Each structure stands twice: as structure tokens, then as C-alpha cells.
Amino acid sequence: MAAVTPSETSGLTTPSVLVALPGTGSDADYARRAFGPLADELGLHLIAVDPGPDGVGAAYLRALEDTAAANGPVLVAGISIGACVGVGWALGSDACAGVVAAMPPWLYDEESAPSPAARSALATVDLIDRLGTDGAITEMRANTPAWLGAELGRSWTSIGAPLRSQLAEAAAMRTPTAPMLSALRVPLAVVGVREDPIHPHDVARRWADLAPRSAMSAITFDDWGEDAGTIGRAAAAAWTDLA
Structure with missing residues (x-):
């Protein structure tokens, strides 16, 4: 794991619950392990969310709103x-x-061509x-x-028929813009994965640099492959650095 590198920090709102959102083609089982x-x-209760048949974004936003209404402040990990x-x-x-x-994937306003993540999703469609x-x-x-x-293979089989539409949705999504990240009022902990061709580490660094209150840590592609929980441990290091 690389050293955590902080930017501007201040006091944190104490979350009541952690909501975990998987990537495209993945599911709650993986988000829970990660x-x-x-x-x-x-010391937070973890709620891992599955993508829904009505769309990834719709399912995730519904889960976030429902969880916040029932539990209070949410730390969202995606x-x-x-x-x-x-x-x-x-x-x-x-x-x-x-x-x-x-x-995190490419910023929408800084990449005119489809990102590697979008191209990968379209190729799978x-x-x-x-x-x-x-x-x-x-x-x-x-x-x-x-x-x-x-x-x-496990998650695609689990998702079933909605997989195609979920991949198409991801490919068409306008990822956060630089001004959006610059306007973020809450702390942002970023985990980059070195040697990942679909989500390059430099892009993760760009996300962290843009957010006013951020910290970042990194893992290698091999670390990720050996243990999904490496993501969560790196995230914990970055989040703790923000406190």
C-alpha cells in the first residue's frame, strides 16, 4: 500500500452507516467483501447495494435516500x-x-473520447x-x-438479464466533472489501483487533487486480485487521515 497523501482537512460529520455501491457488472456480494x-x-453497519433492474443509478440513489432517512448521516463508498x-x-x-x-473513472469534461471504462462496457454489450x-x-x-x-463470471451470472442495460447505462454516464469535485463539501477518500488499465491511478489522483478535503491511498492490481478487502483497508487509511 502506498503512503496516504492528504490535502486540506477539517472536522468530519460522524456517519451512522456505510453504504457500499459496486462497480458496473459487479454486485452487493463483492461490495460487501471490498x-x-x-x-x-x-465501527459502522455496512449496507451493500445490488444494481436494480430499473438501472444502476436509480437503485443506488434509492438505497442512499432510504438508508439516510432510516439511519442518519451516510458514508457512501463506491x-x-x-x-x-x-x-x-x-x-x-x-x-x-x-x-x-x-x-474512479475519467472526469467527463477532461476526456473527449470514450474512457477505457466506457469502452470496456460497450465491448461487453x-x-x-x-x-x-x-x-x-x-x-x-x-x-x-x-x-x-x-x-x-459469478456476478454477471447473478445479475442476469439486466446486465446488458446496466453496462450500457455505465458507458453513457457522464462521470463527475472537475467543477463538481471542486464543489464537494464533504470529505473524499480516494483509492487508486496501480497497473489498472481500465481505471488508471493518475485519474484517481486527479479526483483527489480536485476535491477540497481529500486523502488518497493506493494498492496494486495484484493486491486487489489477491484480496478484495485490500480496497477497504486502503480506504480506511485514507479516511482516517482525514480525521
């Missing part, structure tokens, strides 16, 4: 698209105590259209590191 160490470190939804919700809600962004979900899983596993292929 952010469990963060919840344990902070991977990739989950981080994007978390930032958008934080900008419009007084119930957000902070955001943890793991493997094309695979599903040509081969069906089972065929797409077989093709994906043949061209992906074994641990990631096994993980995505």
Missing part, C-alpha cells in the same frame, strides 16, 4: 460507477457524511448481443486474469 474492512475499522453516483448524491444531499471513491450472456462470460474469462474472470 468495503467490509472499512466498516469494521470505523467502486467506479458507484463512486460517480456517490459524488452526485453527496452534492445534493445534507445526509452525506463523506464519499469513498475506489477506482457487443459480446452479449453476439454471444448471449453465457457466451460473453466464456469470452471474457478467456481474455481476463483468472481471478477477475472468476469474479465477473
